[in-house]
Amino acid sequence: MSQSPSSSAQAARENVARRLRDLRRNAGLTVTELANECGWHHAKTSRIENARTPPSPTDIRLWCRAVGAIDQAPDLIAASQHAESLYREWRQRVRTGLAKLQDSYVELYRATELLREYSPVLVPGLLQTEGYARALLSMSAHFLGVPDDAAQAAAARVQRSQVIHEPGHRFVLLIEEAVLHYQLGDAEAMAAQLGYLLTAGALPQVSFGIIPTATRDRAMWPQETFTAHDDTLVSVELATAEVNITQPSEIALYLRAFEQLRSMAVYGADARALIVKAIDALR
Incomplete structure (x- = not known):
């Protein structure tokens, strides 16, 4: 775009x-x-x-x-x-702690019937394990210069992720293969995260795709992390802020980009093979 x-x-x-x-x-x-x-x-x-x-x-x-x-x-x-x-601005939103920020998203996720997320660098929040989330959120707290309540925030994020198991929702989640190799936390935490992807990707309400690094003739270049809530809101994550897009024409562009990214992803057994490869690389 x-x-x-x-x-x-x-x-x-x-x-x-x-x-x-x-x-x-x-x-x-x-x-x-x-x-x-x-x-x-x-x-x-x-x-x-x-x-x-x-x-x-x-x-x-x-x-x-x-x-x-x-x-x-x-x-x-x-x-x-x-x-x-x-x-x-992120700093403005996290002054009261990262845990409270996680709680602020619960109602939005519950109100979304079809959630589409693309992430080129991180495991999507809804699929993060507590150890992985704790390492990520602690890093964010230090970067933003706010109190480090990563343990509580990670627990809140995992609790928020229970929406995946609630009826009435569908999730289409895409990552670039490189996400599997960006280590957050120690090797044990990363292995647990990768192992959870093997399980979560098999949930019937979740479509989990991985775009292989070796993909030839890409239909779309890597984008910034973004989440589409139905067809009414796209949230884009930047280093210093979250941008909420409500303009229909721009939402349509993001959804078009998402479909092109989705067309390049692998799923099921092919996706699991990439995850197992990343787990093996940790040993």
Whole structure:
């Protein structure tokens, strides 16, 4: 896909900025004149119009009052708040601990009938064992500079994963073969994780595919980790943030990419052979 994973968030921000800029121009005000009416420096007007600084609700009300369009303020405030909610920084979300973050996803997973996830570097969260998850989450805590409650967070993640066994859900999970060889935790924890994949991949409600490293003529290059909840939400994981995509046209692109990635994967006995190969490599 040609778009950045944060394109929905940025497009939403730019849309608000463009609407505010159009209101100023239609009112015949210069950047400096609008700044004077609002009581701030003209540089702030430029930053807002170029989507570099998100306007606060008060900023938008002052702006709309200055251009004689106060009736448009509620809609613009709602659009701006939606744009900022699309892009949520990890550090902001994990201030109260990684365990609480795991709990926050439970209802979303339970409300999803068809969950599709592609991961090029990690075992999908729903298939992670406690030891693997603990190593990963401890690493995340140190990277983000937040309290390390990885033991509790890993237990919460495993508990959240019980949704796999609840009726009314289907899961299509894809990884690149390299995931099997990226060791998180000690060899024992990694072996346990790989062993669990042999079991979990056989569950009737789970379709677990592995894209072999030696795949020729790839239909799609490796993507960022993303999860599609039915056809209404795609969550993309970045190093510093989670991007939630709700724009139908962009969701359609991710689902198209997922189907192309899925077409390259192997399943069943072929997938198990790759897992056994990775287990043997640990010895």
